[in-house]
Amino acid sequence: MMRTILKNSRARLFVSVAVASTILLTLAGCGAPEPAAGSKGEVNIYSARHYDADEQLYDLFEKNTGIAINRIEMKGDLLLERLKAEGTQSPADVILLVDAGNFWRAETAGLFQSVQSAKLDATVPANMQGPKKDWFGFAKRARVIAYDPVRVKADQVATYAQLAEPAMKGKVCVRPSSNVYNLSLMSSFIADWGVPKAEAWAKGVVANFARPPEGADTDQLKAIAEGKCAVAIVNHYYAVRLQRSEDPVEKAIAAKIALSFPDQAGAGTHVNISGGALAAHAPNKANAVAFLEFLASPEAQKIFAKANDEFPILASAMDDNSELKALAGFKEAQTPMAALGTNQPEAQKVFDRAGWK
Structure with a gap:
């Protein structure tokens, strides 16, 4: 069951989504724990990230800082719907999301406000900031091609376009088209190639499916290791996690996979972001900006x-993760x-016309 999580330094409370609607407008008043004595206030974080590293x-x-954190975690779509429902009464201060597509959805729904911060402007690259300076990317994920080096040569997966070639017939595993990672990838192709070429690519990939789209990125990597397919489209960090795992089974999967x-x-490899934004009605604005x-x-x-295998915006931060650092550059x-x-609405239409379920 999906849960929301409220957390500060003293307590953790789990509330099922089935009853979450009953606390939509009460978190600020009585649903959130009080800050610890002597703290410098609080900050309420709404997060669609699901990583233990956080x-x-x-x-x-x-x-x-001495600032107490109260936290709610939900899947991205549910989180955005909750924020819309709370409206001007929302206690959210910071919104954490993954994928630029989700930031666009939230931005168009009016869930953010602009941030004036010399520190953020100096550190976060301009292309990883929202056009209104209302969201900021703090880590990057590359959408790469994982492949079985026994069945596929590296020069056969040197481009995204090659996934649509006849040589890949029956070899491609993917997750569903509705996944935001795939929607963003297609959105980038629409921007760079135009709709006709992007759609032709999607139809070619569909013709090369080893199985119908299913599962998440790690499932695609497992499928390669099990011989169910030979190539897959995944975010890089899923493969790095398997490589760095202490679980023999996961390490064995990683040993059978190479990354392109x-x-x-x-044009270069498609890169997306993980980041944060200042909520439109943040009651603790100064603490939110500090976070x-x-x-x-x-x-x-x-x-x-180090803890989540994402590419940081500060290159020096990779020094303690040799596997990740080896992929950089x-x-x-x-x-x-x-x-x-x-481009996401058009991206979904392209996938639908191509038969990518």
């Missing part, structure tokens, strides 16, 4: 890199992050 971020922020960062001789600035700090960036596609959102 606990380290929260604990370090509380330790460094496509289009290094062309966003903290996410851009060297200490927080090291956690993104690839050519990144320069598609504007905003386009990954604005």
Whole structure:
């Protein structure tokens, strides 16, 4: 069952989504724990991230600032619907999301407000900021091609376009088209190639499916290791996690897989973001901005890199993750992050016409 989580330094309360609607408008008044005595206030974080590494971020922020964190976690779509339902009464201060497509959805729904911060402007690249400076990317994920090096040669997966070629017949595993990672990838193709070429690519990939789309990225990697397919489209960190795992089964999966960062001789590999924004009606605005600035700090960036295998915006933060650092330095596609959102409605139509379920 999906849960929301409220957390500060003293207590944790779990509330099922089935009853979440009963507390939509009461979190600020009585649903959230009171800050610990002597604290410097609080900050309410609504997060669509689901990574254990984030606990380290929260604990370090509380330790460094004395600001207590209250937290709610939900899947992205549910989180955005909750924020819409709460409206001007929302207690949310910071909204954490993954994928530029989700930031676009939230931005168009009026869930953010602009942030004026010299620290953020100096640290976060301009192409990883919202056009109104209302969201900021703090970590990057590359959408790469994983493949079985026994069945597929590296030069056969050097570009995304090659996934649609006849040589890949019966070899491709993917997750469903409705997944935001795939929607953003298609959105980037629409921006760079135009709709006709992007649709032709999608039809070619569909013709090469080894099985109907299913599961998440890790499931695609497992399918390669099990011989169910030979190539898959995944975010890089899923493969790095398997490589760094202490579980023999997961390490065995990683040993059977190689990664291609496509289009290094062309436009570059598709890159997306994980980041945060200041909520439109934040009651603790100063603390919220302090938290966003903290996410851009060297200490927080090291956690993104070491604990969650995401590419940080500060390259030096990768020094403690040798596996991740070994993958760095690839050519990144320069598609504007905003386009990954604005093109999503058309991206879904393209997938639908191509038969990518």
